[in-house]
Amino acid sequence: MSTEEHPDDSLLRRYLLGDRMAEAEQDRLEKSYFESDACFDRLLEVEDDLIDAYIRGGLSPRECAQFERHFLAARRRRDRYEAMRAIAASFFRDGPRLHHSLLKGFREFFVMQSPVARTAMAVLASAAILAVGFLGAGYARLWRENVNAHALLASSRQAPTPAFLTFNLRPGLLRSGAGTGNQIRVEPGVEWLVLRLETPASEEYSWFAAALSTAPGEELLRQNRLLAAGSALDFRIPSGVLTAGQDYAVSLAGIKPDGRRTSLQSYAFHVAK
C-alpha cells in the first residue's frame, strides 16, 4: 500500500461532486484510492457526509446543483441517498420522543430495593447533601470570581459575529414597508441566513421545496427535499444573495407521498439597510 499523504477531504468532496479538476490532480487522487485502503475508506465516508449534508440542507446552492446533476446520476449513490433520506425522515415522522422523567425513574428504582438497601441509600444521600453544601460554598466564591473575570474580559473585546442568523418568516405578501410584514437585517460577517418558514399541515407532505425570488420575480435559488420539523422548516440561504433595501419572496411547495406537488404559501420580506 502507498504510504503517501492522502488527499484532503475538500479535494475528495470536489471529486465526488464532479468538479472540474486538473488531469494530473485527478489522476493522483484516483491512483491514491486504488492503492490505499485508508484513502478509499475515507472517500466513502466523505460520500456519506455529502449525502448527509444535502439532506440537512448544509450544501451551498452550487454544491446542491452539482449534487443533483452529477452525484445522484449514479444509481448506486442514488440508492444510498434514498436509504439515508428514509432514515432521516423516520426521525421526523415518528414525532418527538417522550422523555422519561429522571425523578420518576429514580423513585421506581428506590421502591424496588430491599429495606436495608433503602436505609443505606438514605444515609448515603444525607452525607452527599452535606458534602454538596460544603462544596457549594466554595463553588459560590469561585463563581463570583469567575463572573468578575468574565466581565473584565468582555469589556476588553467585541462579541463575535455568528456565522448563521435565524429569522422567523410568517406567510403573506406584506413586507415591513407596509407596516406588519417580515423584515430581516443582515449583520456584516454573517455568512448564512436561516429563514424559518411557518408551514401548514406538514403531515400531508413528504417533503417541501422552497424558492427565493426577487420582488420582480427573478428566481435566485431553490432547494428541494426540505424537511419540516413540526410547523416550521428551515430554508438556508447564503447571505450574499441578498441586497440591503430590496424586497424578496420565498415560495413554498409541498410534495405529497405520491409525488404530487402543491403550491403552498409565499413569504415576502424586506432586507433592512
Added chain:
Amino acid sequence: MHEPPADPRPGVLVDDGEYSQLRRRLIMYFERRGCQAPDILADECFSRLAHSMKSGWQPSGLRTYMFGIAGNVYLEYMRSAGRLLEELPESLTGDCDTPAAQDFRLVARDVVGRLSPEERDLMEAHYFDKVSWKDLAGEAGQTAGGLRLRVMRLRKRLMKDFGNQLISIGLKQKARVQSGKSGGK
C-alpha cells in the same frame, strides 16, 4: 468491447475480499466520469485482466495495473458517442416516491426504532438541530466533537442495519446500499 463473462473474476483474484475491493474502486472511477453502467465497465476490466494473464503473466502491482486498464476501458467507452449522462432524467430529479422508496421508509422506521433513547436524541439533534450540542455534551459528559463522532458512528451503524434488513426482505437495492458497495453482482 468484449462481452462480460458470467463470473469475471480472473484466476489471480482467488481472494474474494480483494476482488470486491478492486471492483468498488473501479465503479467509483467510472461513476466520477458519468458512465452509465459502471458495474459493466468494471467487469470489462476484470475480463481484460484475465485475458492478459492467460499466458501465465503476473502483474507486479495488481491495483496499479487495474487502474491502467480502467483508463483504457474508459477511453474506449468515450469513443462510443452519446453515453455520458449530461443531465439527470426528470424522473430521477423529481420528488416522486417509487415503491422501493416506500419499502425504504418502512425499513428505516424499523431500524431507527431499535436505537436507544439517548442515541435517538443524538440523531434528532443531528438532523433537526432541536437540541444544542453543548447541552447534549454537558448531559453526556462528553465534548461536542466527541458527540459528533458518535453521530457518524451511529449513522454508519444505521446504514449497515438498513442494508441487512433489506437483505432479509430481499430487495435488490441491498447490495448497493450496503456500505457503499457496488451493484450488479
